[in-house]
Each structure stands twice: as structure tokens, then as C-alpha cells.
Amino acid sequence: MASEDAPTLGLRRDDRAAHMQRVREREEEILSAEYRASVDERALAVLLPANPDRTRLVNMALQAPTRTKSITWLRKAADRLSQAVGNEVACRRGCDACCYLDVAVSKAEAESIGRAIGRKPVESPATAIAVSSDLNEPHEYPNRHLGKPCTFLRDSECSIHADRPLVCRLHANFDRDNLLCQIVPGETISVPYVDTSIEKAVYHAKVAAGGMVADIRDWFPALPPQG
Numbered sequence: 130m131a132s133e134d135a136p137t138l139g140l141r142r143d144d145r146a147a148h149m150q151r152v153r154e155r156e157e158e159i160l161s162a163e164y165r166a167s168v169d170e171r172a173l174a175v176l177l178p179a180n181p182d183r184t185r186l187v188n189m190a191l192q193a194p195t196r197t198k199s200i201t202w203l204r205k206a207a208d209r210l211s212q213a214v215g216n217e218v219a220c221r222r223g224c225d226a227c228c229y230l231d232v233a234v235s236k237a238e239a240e241s242i243g244r245a246i247g248r249k250p251v252e253s254p255a256t257a258i259a260v261s262s263d264l265n266e267p268h269e270y271p272n273r274h275l276g277k278p279c280t281f282l283r284d285s286e287c288s289i290h291a292d293r294p295l296v297c298r299l300h301a302n303f304d305r306d307n308l309l310c311q312i313v314p315g316e317t318i319s320v321p322y323v324d325t326s327i328e329k330a331v332y333h334a335k336v337a338a339g340g341m342v343a344d345i346r347d348w349f350p351a352l353p354p355q356g
């Protein structure tokens with residue numbers, strides 16, 4: 130359930146009903162065989178040329194000797210993917226819908242971000258979970274901030290864009306606009322995200338497994354206003 134900070138919470142009851150009607154109509158459309166075929170066709174057209182680079186970069190991440198180096202290669206792979214799908218997705222500057230989702234970040238990645246932005250992450254957030262190093266074990270990442278703005282969101286833009294977490298780089302919606310990205314408390318909405326399961330699997334295996342994972346808001350809590 131999203132918190133009171135969720136971006137669509139200001140909707141009046143009538144507005145919410147109208148919004149949800151549009152959402153359900155769009156969902157029906159994206160789940161149709163015709164729409165899925167058109168997404169597959171568009172995805173193939175933009176991803177085929179990018180996939181050799183993407184595969185090479187993901188392999189570099191797999192072979193990297195440290196978690197930090199794996200993160201570096203995965204970021205390059207994610208950026209190559211974003212570049213490839215850029216004209217086909219709903220994601221645009223000024224859209225901050227993803228910044229109200231949970232943002233799972235490993236300790237190694239939090240430390241890497243911290244070094245880049247000059248701020249130490251919390252040493253051991255109370256909400257962090259230990260991720261098994263046994264890759265056969267099912268895993269769940271923390272899930273408790275849905276609907277709350279990310280610590281680093283400023284005026285609908287990411288204030289650490291160059292250093293943002295991998296999961297933020299991997300979010301992309303293959304729809305024509307961000308209608309389905311809007312959080313509506315109490316509602317589950319399907320979004321035709323670009324398939325980034327390969328990058329996420331490598332992140333889990335090489336960066337998260339055997340360590341701690343917490344939400345970015347717990348590694349970097351909002352600082353009290355200055356002055």
C-alpha cells in the first residue's frame with residue numbers, strides 16, 4: 130500500500146475513478162495479443178543492434194573481480210540499453226513516477242554511490258536484509274517505501290543522476306505514455322517494462338548475494354533542512 134506521499138493521492142474520488150477506468154482500459158490494450166506483438170516488434174528492432182554490446186558488458190560484470198567493478202560494468206550495460214530503447218519508451222525528463230517505487234540497493238552499491246556523491250551511507254540500516262550467497266535460494270528485496278519520494282528527488286528530477294542506482298537505470302516503460310506508471314494506492318497496475326532480467330540476475334549474483342540490501346532511502350535518509 131502506498132503512503133500519503135504517493136503522486137496520485139491528491140485525486141478526488143471521482144478523478145480517481147476516471148483515472149482507474151483509463152488505466153484498466155490501457156491495461157486491457159497492452160495485454161492484447163496485437164499490442165504484445167507490436168511491442169515485441171519494436172523491442173526487437175531497437176535491441177537487436179544493441180545486444181552484442183549489452184552482452185559484452187554484462188559478461189564483463191560477470192567476470193569482474195569485485196562487486197564495485199561489477200556495478201561499473203552493469204551501469205554501462207544499463208546505459209547502453211537505455212540508449213537503445215530511448216525513442217521507444219514513455220520515459221522522459223521530468224517524469225518521476227519510478228522515484229516513488231522501492232529502490233533496492235546493495236551495500237556495495239550504496240558505498241559506491243556514497244563515494245561519488247560525498248556522503249556516507251548508513252552503516253547498517255535496521256531495515257536491511259541479508260541476501261544469501263546461495264543463488265538457488267529464493268530472495269526478496271526490501272519492499273516498504275512504495276509511494277514515498279526518493280531521498281534524491283528534487284523538483285521531479287534525480288539530483289544524483291550520473292550516480293543513480295542500477296535499478297533506476299533499468300526502469301523503462303515500453304508504453305506510449307506514463308499513465309500506467311502512476312501509483313494508485315491499493316491498486317496493482319501492469320506496466321510493460323522493458324525486460325532487464327539479465328542485468329538484474331547478474332546484479333543479484335555478483336553484487337547483492339552474500340551481502341546486505343536496503344532501500345536507497347534507508348542507506349541515505351533525508352537530511353533535516355539546513356538553516
Ligand code: SF4
Binds near residue numbers: 293
Ligand atoms: S536515485 Fe534518482 S532516479 Fe533513482 S529513485 Fe532516487 S531520484 Fe529517482
